[in-house]
Amino acid sequence: MWNTKKSGFLLLLLFLVVLVIGINAGEVAAVWEKAVNICLSCVGIG
Amino acid sequence: MMWALRRWVQSAATVLSNAYALFPFTRNIYQGKLKSVCVPGLNCYSCPAATGACPLGSLQTIFANIRPSFKAGNFHIGLYVLGMLGITGSLVGRMPCAWVCPFGFLQELIHKIPSRKIEIPHWMIYIKYGFLALFVILLPLIVVDGLGYGTTWFCKYVCPTGTLEAGIPMLILQPQLRELAGLLYLNKIAILIVFLVLMVFIRRPFCRTVCPLGAIYSFFNKVSVFRMVHHPDTCVLCKECYKGCPMGVRFYEGANQPDCIRCLKCMQESCKFDAISYEFAGLPVKEEKAESAKSP
Numbered sequence: 001m002w003n004t005k006k007s008g009f010l011l012l013l014l015f016l017v018v019l020v021i022g023i024n025a026g027e028v029a030a031v032w033e034k035a036v037n038i039c040l041s042c043v044g045i046g
Numbered sequence: 047m048m049w050a051l052r053r054w055v056q057s058a059a060t061v062l063s064n065a066y067a068l069f070p071f072t073r074n075i076y077q078g079k080l081k082s083v084c085v086p087g088l089n090c091y092s093c094p095a096a097t098g099a100c101p102l103g104s105l106q107t108i109f110a111n112i113r114p115s116f117k118a119g120n121f122h123i124g125l126y127v128l129g130m131l132g133i134t135g136s137l138v139g140r141m142p143c144a145w146v147c148p149f150g151f152l153q154e155l156i157h158k159i160p161s162r163k164i165e166i167p168h169w170m171i172y173i174k175y176g177f178l179a180l181f182v183i184l185l186p187l188i189v190v191d192g193l194g195y196g197t198t199w200f201c202k203y204v205c206p207t208g209t210l211e212a213g214i215p216m217l218i219l220q221p222q223l224r225e226l227a228g229l230l231y232l233n234k235i236a237i238l239i240v241f242l243v244l245m246v247f248i249r250r251p252f253c254r255t256v257c258p259l260g261a262i263y264s265f266f267n268k269v270s271v272f273r274m275v276h277h278p279d280t281c282v283l284c285k286e287c288y289k290g291c292p293m294g295v296r297f298y299e300g301a302n303q304p305d306c307i308r309c310l311k312c313m314q315e316s317c318k319f320d321a322i323s324y325e326f327a328g329l330p331v332k333e334e335k336a337e338s339a340k341s342p
Contacts, residue, residue, distance in 0.1 A: 005327070005328035007269040008136050008137070008266075008269055008270045008271035008272075008273075008327070009136075009271060009327070011132065011135075011136035011266070011269060011270075012132075012133060012136040012137060012271065014132070014136075015128070015129050015131075015132025015133045015135075015136055016129065016133060017129075018125050018128055018129040018132060019125070019126060019129025019130060019132075019133060020129070021125050021129075022124070022125030022126030022127070022128070022129050023126055023129075025120070025121055025122060025123075025125060025126075026120060026122070027108070027122050027124070027125060027126035027127070028082045028126055029082070030107075030108060030111075030115075030120070030122050030126075031081075031082050031084065031099050031104045031107075031108075031126060031127065032079070032081050032082035032099070034091075034099070034103070034104060034107045035081040035082070035091040035098075035099035035100075035103075035104065036075070036076075036077040036081050038074075038075055038092050038212075038216060038220075039090075039091065039092040039103060039198070039201060039208070039212070040226075041197060041198045041201040041202035041208075042090050042091075042092040042100075042103060042198075042201045042202075042205065042208035042212045042213070043092060043208065043212050043213045043216050043217070043223065043231075044202075044208070044209055044213040044227065044230055044231040044233070044234035044235070045213075045223060045226040045227050045228070045230060045231055046202070046226075046230075
């Protein structure tokens with residue numbers, strides 16, 4: 001039977017791997033690039 | 047005690063997420079390195095004071111630019127943002143909604159205005175999954191222009207946080223933007239006003255019916271390391287947990303429901319029968335109860 005007490009830690013491990021892959025793919029810079037420019041969609045004019 | 051602590055944490059998180067105090071002088075948004083990190087709550091990154099990135103905005107942008115990104119040889123599919131959201135969700139589930147989300151905090155404060163309170167039909171809590179699937183994932187991925195660029199549908203057409211934190215302040219700070227404000231801007235202002243009014247009468251209306259970020263975190267509630275525990279042997283079905291819950295969760299029907307934001311109000315203040323507790327990594331945590339919730 002699936003141990004739900006361990007599932008949180010397994011998911012944590014899985015998403016840590018996902019995070020590291022994303023960092024290695026250069027996604028940190030992609031997020032930064034978007035976040036430092038005014039998002040006209042967010043403002044409601046673009 | 048816990049309730050007061052939560053208010054302090056919510057206040058601190060709101061200030062820290064919006065701590066760029068130089069914006070009145072620069073008349074622009076913060077552009078430092080911290081902007082590469084997503085905050086755990088809903089906080090628009092185009093707010094002039096924002097210090098971090100909005101996870102929903104970041105995710106939509108990556109999906110909207112996925113074709114040009116692939117063409118350029120950059121295989122950006124949102125793993126960095128999904129990793130951050132997944133780590134938070136795996137640890138505490140939907141807890142960020144209760145403790146660190148500035149827009150959730152605003153909804154709770156406005157709901158304190160004395161008025162007749164209204165309950166929404168239960169089915170409405172599932173609408174947010176539609177917003178997540180359509181406005182955050184599918185439409186940014188599918189609807190693209192001739193060059194392959196999509197748009198951030200949720201930010202553009204729905205998000206009232208963006209209007210409040212970025213739309214209004216940026217038009218004040220940068221007058222040249224006012225000329226560009228048209229029907230789209232009015233639509234967003236109208237959505238913001240509707241939600242501000244609803245907040246007076248309904249508990250956290252945006253979190254419960256629309257917020258795609260809450261929808262993402264809700265998937266983790268049943269499996270996260272931190273979990274709520276219901277003790278049916280001591281529960282008398284008085285429904286006090288439901289009456290006091292900021293999300294209208296019927297805790298007596300089962301712990302860790304998708305809308306439980308782990309604010310702990312039910313455990314600390316509402317339940318007088320020790321029918322609610324929480325555990326971390328499967329280990330039960332004992333806590334002193336608030337004076338008002340001690341056994342009758």
